[in-house]
Amino acid sequence: MKLKLIAALLAATMAPPALADVLIDNVEGLTIDENGKVLRFTGIVVDDQGKVAKVLQRGDKKPQTDYREDGKGRVMIPGLIDAHAHVMGVGIAALTLDLSDTNSLAEALEKIRKFAAENEARPWILGRGWNQEKWGLGRFPTAAELDSAVADRPVYLERVDGHAGWANTMAMKAAGITTATKNPDGGRVERLAGSQAPSGVFVDNATRLMETAIPAPRPNERDLAFAEAQKVLHRLGITAAADMGTSIEDWQAYRRAGDNGSLTLRIMAYAGGPQNMELIAGSRPTPWLYDDKLRMNGIKLYMDGALGSRGAWLKQPYSDDPKNTGLPLTAPAQLRNILVRAAQGNFQPAIHAIGDAANAEALNAIGEIAESFPGDRRWRIEHAQIVDPADLPKFAKDGIIASMQPVHQTSDRLMAEARLGPNRLDGAYAWNTILQLGGKLAFGSDAPVESADPFAGMAAASTRMDADGQPFGGWRPQDRVTREQALAGFTSDAAYAGFAEGRFGRLLPGERADFVLVDRDPLLATPADLRATKVLETWVGGRKVYDAD
Numbered sequence: 001m002k003l004k005l006i007a008a009l010l011a012a013t014m015a016p017p018a019l020a021d022v023l024i025d026n027v028e029g030l031t032i033d034e035n036g037k038v039l040r041f042t043g044i045v046v047d048d049q050g051k052v053a054k055v056l057q058r059g060d061k062k063p064q065t066d067y068r069e070d071g072k073g074r075v076m077i078p079g080l081i082d083a084h085a086h087v088m089g090v091g092i093a094a095l096t097l098d099l100s101d102t103n104s105l106a107e108a109l110e111k112i113r114k115f116a117a118e119n120e121a122r123p124w125i126l127g128r129g130w131n132q133e134k135w136g137l138g139r140f141p142t143a144a145e146l147d148s149a150v151a152d153r154p155v156y157l158e159r160v161d162g163h164a165g166w167a168n169t170m171a172m173k174a175a176g177i178t179t180a181t182k183n184p185d186g187g188r189v190e191r192l193a194g195s196q197a198p199s200g201v202f203v204d205n206a207t208r209l210m211e212t213a214i215p216a217p218r219p220n221e222r223d224l225a226f227a228e229a230q231k232v233l234h235r236l237g238i239t240a241a242a243d244m245g246t247s248i249e250d251w252q253a254y255r256r257a258g259d260n261g262s263l264t265l266r267i268m269a270y271a272g273g274p275q276n277m278e279l280i281a282g283s284r285p286t287p288w289l290y291d292d293k294l295r296m297n298g299i300k301l302y303m304d305g306a307l308g309s310r311g312a313w314l315k316q317p318y319s320d321d322p323k324n325t326g327l328p329l330t331a332p333a334q335l336r337n338i339l340v341r342a343a344q345g346n347f348q349p350a351i352h353a354i355g356d357a358a359n360a361e362a363l364n365a366i367g368e369i370a371e372s373f374p375g376d377r378r379w380r381i382e383h384a385q386i387v388d389p390a391d392l393p394k395f396a397k398d399g400i401i402a403s404m405q406p407v408h409q410t411s412d413r414l415m416a417e418a419r420l421g422p423n424r425l426d427g428a429y430a431w432n433t434i435l436q437l438g439g440k441l442a443f444g445s446d447a448p449v450e451s452a453d454p455f456a457g458m459a460a461a462s463t464r465m466d467a468d469g470q471p472f473g474g475w476r477p478q479d480r481v482t483r484e485q486a487l488a489g490f491t492s493d494a495a496y497a498g499f500a501e502g503r504f505g506r507l508l509p510g511e512r513a514d515f516v517l518v519d520r521d522p523l524l525a526t527p528a529d530l531r532a533t534k535v536l537e538t539w540v541g542g543r544k545v546y547d548a549d
């Protein structure tokens, strides 16, 4: 009697149990198949391992399963994969001051003042997302300006691209910054006009001078941030992400989540530099842990900075700064040394390269080393934003994956034109050209630098127009990709780029049942409609991890 009651209660209160065969039918399903083509289906059977056991077509006999879930005619797509995100950064950004919506310095200062007042217990005020370009400031902001908002506590705010930071006077004091502070290799301490006095902005490697002074988040703060990141990403339909620049502390937070059963995001980790790689994984990539939820795949390296702060390394000087070609952040010998060490251990390198000189150097170094380390290496170049057209064929030649962020193109368009002038854009954000030359793409967002919304990413990828439909017809529209390629970039191709094909990224038998129920068909929606896609439910391994209701 008692047992019966408990069973009845469980049946009434539990979400559809994942540890039994479940049929989810009456859906308008679609996935990329083994041949890279779109496969449409009406239902799936999820087995007790949380894997897809069967994909049902119209007219197929309904299989016998323990449970059935009615999809109510909704659209089912594979769980979306972000091929380049900073997972912990997404969580920390969600918990700290966000200036990305500010349109002027005055507006930003007001927001900083308010945030500091609301968070009196925080010893440091930290945040990100400022952009002097968007503010129409025409220069970097200064410490004195920041002091006018908060002077009694240290404040340090990362620029929107993460390649510069803005400190107030207290923060610089805490970091021991004085007029005697020199520019580090690969970095620049901005100075007040006509003096050696630091102005408050630190570019590229100089940001480390400040970052070392900031108290590191405690493990419980990291756990909080990670839980927040998973929520943010699942809400957007994201079930997996390549985590770029994983630190040992990040990894430990992911492991704690895995150990206590709260890890719901699949993470393909790329260690932040050789030291983190060794600390996390030793001499080889880790195995897939927690039912394909976590693996240390490789190492993230920085070839250069970003275009916004003119830290991207160019072959010719900036059009809007004729003495500056940007900075290489890794010396040639060091780059080759790290690539060889990674290849010896079967670690997958992911090289951040934005400018054409950085891309040329990364492509050439990989080309040299690939000769000694043949096989399926899947070298990755992250961003690959500005590539000399002469270098574009090198992606295909050595099987190098271009891991690109479609939304960067729409938000960087005007800035890229200013930085490069009109004649150096042929290899800019050249998605389709890379594909046509036989190269491989994977798509991501670079969150929290940009919103992680993959539907905005797919819309940008297939139109080269921004959320306002600008420019009409698309910017350099020859480099659009098809909607199917855009979907593949955020699912199957992103999985391939992380050695995860066959595990997740498609709704095919044997793969993890990661899927999203949405309110429209992404392959049929107009670009504006696609951006407005509503995620109704997100499932990972046959378990619901997000429900809009």
Ligand SMILES: [Zn+2]
Pocket: 084, 085, 086, 244, 446
């Ligand atoms: Zn990034």
